[in-house]
Amino acid sequence: MTTTQYQIRKVGVIGAGVMGAAIAAHLANVGIPSLLLDIVPPDETKDRDVVARTGLEKALKSKPAAFYTKRSAQLVTIGNIEDNLQALAEVDWIIEAVVERLDIKQALYDRLEKILTPQTIISSNTSGLPAHMLIEGRGPSFRANFLITHFFNPVRYMPLLELVPTADTNPALLPFMRQFGTEVLGKGVVICKDTPNFIANRIGVYGFLSTIQRAIDEGYTVGEVDTILGPSMGRPKSAVFRTADLSGLDTLVHVADNLYQNAPEDPWRETFKVPEVVHQMVSEGRLGEKSGQGFYKRVKQPGSPSTILALNLKTLEYSASEKVRYPSIGAARNYDDPDQRILTILNGDDRASVLARETTADSLIYAATLAPNIASNIVAVDEAMRWGFNFDLGSFEVWDLLLKNPSTLEKTFEGRELPELVRRVREQGQGTFYIDSAGQRQYFDFTKNIYKPVPVPTGNITLPALKSANRTVHKNESATLIDMGDGVACLEFHTKMNSIDEGIIEMIHYAVEEGPKQFRALVVGNDAADFSAGANLFLVLMGARQGAWAMIENAINGLQQANQRLKYSPIPVVAAPTGRALGGGCEIIMHCNHTRALAESYIGLVEVGVGVIPAGGGCKELLLRQGADIEHQKAGKTGGPFTPSRKAFETIALATVSTSAVEAQELRFLRKTDRLSVNRAVLLRDAKADAIKLAEAQANGQWQPAKPQDMLLPGPGARLVLEQQVDNLLLTGKVSEHDAVVARHLARVLTGGNCSPLAPLSEQQVLDLEREAFLSLCGMEKTQDRMQAILMTGKPLRN
Numbered sequence: 001m002t003t004t005q006y007q008i009r010k011v012g013v014i015g016a017g018v019m020g021a022a023i024a025a026h027l028a029n030v031g032i033p034s035l036l037l038d039i040v041p042p043d044e045t046k047d048r049d050v051v052a053r054t055g056l057e058k059a060l061k062s063k064p065a066a067f068y069t070k071r072s073a074q075l076v077t078i079g080n081i082e083d084n085l086q087a088l089a090e091v092d093w094i095i096e097a098v099v100e101r102l103d104i105k106q107a108l109y110d111r112l113e114k115i116l117t118p119q120t121i122i123s124s125n126t127s128g129l130p131a132h133m134l135i136e137g138r139g140p141s142f143r144a145n146f147l148i149t150h151f152f153n154p155v156r157y158m159p160l161l162e163l164v165p166t167a168d169t170n171p172a173l174l175p176f177m178r179q180f181g182t183e184v185l186g187k188g189v190v191i192c193k194d195t196p197n198f199i200a201n202r203i204g205v206y207g208f209l210s211t212i213q214r215a216i217d218e219g220y221t222v223g224e225v226d227t228i229l230g231p232s233m234g235r236p237k238s239a240v241f242r243t244a245d246l247s248g249l250d251t252l253v254h255v256a257d258n259l260y261q262n263a264p265e266d267p268w269r270e271t272f273k274v275p276e277v278v279h280q281m282v283s284e285g286r287l288g289e290k291s292g293q294g295f296y297k298r299v300k301q302p303g304s305p306s307t308i309l310a311l312n313l314k315t316l317e318y319s320a321s322e323k324v325r326y327p328s329i330g331a332a333r334n335y336d337d338p339d340q341r342i343l344t345i346l347n348g349d350d351r352a353s354v355l356a357r358e359t360t361a362d363s364l365i366y367a368a369t370l371a372p373n374i375a376s377n378i379v380a381v382d383e384a385m386r387w388g389f390n391f392d393l394g395s396f397e398v399w400d401l402l403l404k405n406p407s408t409l410e411k412t413f414e415g416r417e418l419p420e421l422v423r424r425v426r427e428q429g430q431g432t433f434y435i436d437s438a439g440q441r442q443y444f445d446f447t448k449n450i451y452k453p454v455p456v457p458t459g460n461i462t463l464p465a466l467k468s469a470n471r472t473v474h475k476n477e478s479a480t481l482i483d484m485g486d487g488v489a490c491l492e493f494h495t496k497m498n499s500i501d502e503g504i505i506e507m508i509h510y511a512v513e514e515g516p517k518q519f520r521a522l523v524v525g526n527d528a529a530d531f532s533a534g535a536n537l538f539l540v541l542m543g544a545r546q547g548a549w550a551m552i553e554n555a556i557n558g559l560q561q562a563n564q565r566l567k568y569s570p571i572p573v574v575a576a577p578t579g580r581a582l583g584g585g586c587e588i589i590m591h592c593n594h595t596r597a598l599a600e601s602y603i604g605l606v607e608v609g610v611g612v613i614p615a616g617g618g619c620k621e622l623l624l625r626q627g628a629d630i631e632h633q634k635a636g637k638t639g640g641p642f643t644p645s646r647k648a649f650e651t652i653a654l655a656t657v658s659t660s661a662v663e664a665q666e667l668r669f670l671r672k673t674d675r676l677s678v679n680r681a682v683l684l685r686d687a688k689a690d691a692i693k694l695a696e697a698q699a700n701g702q703w704q705p706a707k708p709q710d711m712l713l714p715g716p717g718a719r720l721v722l723e724q725q726v727d728n729l730l731l732t733g734k735v736s737e738h739d740a741v742v743a744r745h746l747a748r749v750l751t752g753g754n755c756s757p758l759a760p761l762s763e764q765q766v767l768d769l770e771r772e773a774f775l776s777l778c779g780m781e782k783t784q785d786r787m788q789a790i791l792m793t794g795k796p797l798r799n
């Protein structure tokens with residue numbers, strides 16, 4: 001075994017298409033510079049870098065955004081493979097992401113081989129060409145440093161990164177890349193065997209093709225299939241056909257053809273013969289989202305909202321999708337738990353249940369038959385399906401659901417033989433692929449017929465595991481205080497969408513009051529997808545409709561005081577946001593002493609959307625972060641007392657939500673000193689480590705609890721200036737009457753009400769202004785209508 005020490009400080013990406021440019025963008029997201037090269041176009045003499053330049057420009061404009069913030073595009077240098085290939089001698093890792101053609105890739109490697117140093121890692125982003133074929137003709141050093149790194153599209157958002165080594169890959173390289181992929185790139189890394197299309201695309205494309213074949217044979221429409229095989233069956237909303245449109249039908253055909261050619265031993269090989277309809281669609285350029293039409297087509301008549309039409313699989317014409325209702329899906333929607341939803345549908349007797357059973361049986365049989373050939377364990381298969389396709393459950397997790405429910409198993413596989421691996425887990429294992437052994441999740445190892453612990457990233461912390469190990473300190477319906485070990489406690493919210501209610505507020509008070517007796521630091525975080533969607537609007541609306549003003553005032557005061565307690569906690573408090581942290585959720589973060597945020601955090605004060613203003617201390621904290629505190633004002637650092645008010649006004653009045661944690665730092669919802677983690681699986685581990693550091697700093701006298709911050713705000717004169725801006729927007733029809741009413745209240749709070757510009761205001765005085773504005777807006781019919789609209793439709797009402 002060689003002892004090559006790998007490190008990655010600079011990367012070369014070859015091919016600036018959809019994937020290459022997005023990979024360079026994601027490297028920039030995590031602070032790694034790259035050189036992005038593409039071909040010199042045959043007819044271009046002036047701008048030899050135009051292909052790479054265009055690729056980078058597309059990545060900058062892509063939606064959803066490829067970059068955390070456009071500023072990091074500076075880290076990407078463009079060039080071409082004729083003039084700049086030699087520069088790749090300076091990089092630590094070369095990622096090849098050129099067109100999916102074996103001959104082109106091999107010819108490129110031939111040129112690269114002459115440039116690489118013995119330490120340069122080289123990888124291909126191929127969707128499915130076998131690794132051993134890619135390295136044909138290469139020498140030992142190239143082979144030792146080569147592997148496939150298969151990113152998924154869109155690179156920033158899809159967690160899966162498949163790694164495929166060859167027999168010649170340096171044994172030290174795979175663990176290095178796994179670690180790098182997990183910790184630095186934030187990916188869910190899955191190691192695959194070198195078989196065509198690896199794991200996710202092998203099983204996923206089989207699932208797509210077997211489903212479309214059944215839809216054609218049995219007369220299910222495109223809309224029906226996507227209704228049946230979407231969230232009700234634990235799949236994303238894009239289900240089957242919309243997912244195909246998003247991936248691109250040309251890509252799909254490519255992957256299927258590759259499989260048909262390169263996996264002659266596949267027992268279901270014939271399924272990979274793409275149906276005629278799909279061929280016809282591709283030949284007509286109906287490639288899905290990128291060409292404007294595929295299985296769906298969005299049409300827009302002037303003056304009316306756009307509508308989505310679905311393809312008729314028989315006539316290839318588009319028509320409006322009819323809303324289809326099935327009793328089984330109606331019943332499944334009552335459950336939040338995907339297990340319950342899937343069981344409800346599989347046990348039903350309608351048309352939806354028939355298709356769900358047939359397609360589930362097809363794909364589960366395929367996965368269980370293929371797994372030993374394509375993966376080293378079942379965990380890899382499940383992770384590939386969850387991370388690559390956003391499924392709630394991997395194939396073997398669905399198997400377990402059925403194995404635990406024998407009547408559903410029987411109904412789903414009626415007349416079909418169970419795969420050998422399933423019979424084995426029943427006869428030689430404990431009847432399911434996963435078991436829980438003393439709080440530890442273990443999987444059935446098909447090579448030895450024993451159970452082994454499911455591997456997790458080093459130091460990974462999950463709250464359910466802590467709870468089942470009796471580490472709960474205190475709990476109520478909405479929140480729990482959990483001992484994370486090493487003197488750190490975690491305050492977890494667990495209401496629906498983690499909306500903030502009385503129980504959460506009570507637990508904050510408890511944590512700050514009782515916590516310091518047992519712990520040296522506190523983390524505010526959870527295991528959910530979203531940190532918090534904000535205050536419980538339903539309660540506010542109910543109160544407002546009933547005129548229960550004292551109740552609302554109490555609740556707002558409760559949130560304000562809970563947040564103040566977090567801010568002035570005697571021990572350090574670290575927030576660990578992930579996903580959405582909106583309204584009250586954002587306010588909680590802003591009151592913590594430090595934040596460890598997931599890079600994918602969408603943070604904002606969005607209250608104006610429902611006709612109110614931030615009143616849990618959000619206005620106050622944003623003012624402070626913009627420099628409204630006396631210290632900054634006296635030092636003259638922030639351009640006078642109006643500047644913080646104006647900046648905070650711009651952010652809150654537009655309900656700005658960051659599209660990443662980096663942008664949240666630019667907007668000052670997060671501090672420059674706050675830290676980011678890219679991998680959800682290690683966020684709590686990292687937050688805990690930060691909390692320990694602060695606790696140690698406190699013990700050394702280098703960290704102290706926060707001190708009250710008085711502010712200087714500009715007063716009524718400045719309010720008039722902001723109001724003038726609002727009036728202009730109103731006159732030009734850019735905002736509604738009620739938007740203007742809300743904005744005027746906001747302007748009043750942010751400029752300090754009737755304060756004199758020279759008289760310091762305490763934090764409590766600004767909180768009082770927030771509360772007063774909030775209450776008077778709650779009393780307005782139009783604000784109540786906005787709240788109701790969000791609660792009923794999830795969409796904002798612009799009244």
Ligand code: NAD
Nearest residue numbers: 015016017018019020038039097098099100125126127153
């Ligand atoms: P693309 O067509 O968008 O881009 C390919 C780029 O390669 C083009 O810009 C082209 O000019 C360039 N190119 C062609 N020959 C070249 C050469 N000799 N040297 C340098 N550049 C060259 O393709 P893509 O979708 O970005 O796919 C790139 C690779 O990633 C393929 O291997 C594909 O199978 C794989 N992949 C694609 C997806 C996806 O969803 N698009 C997902 C995973 C993997």
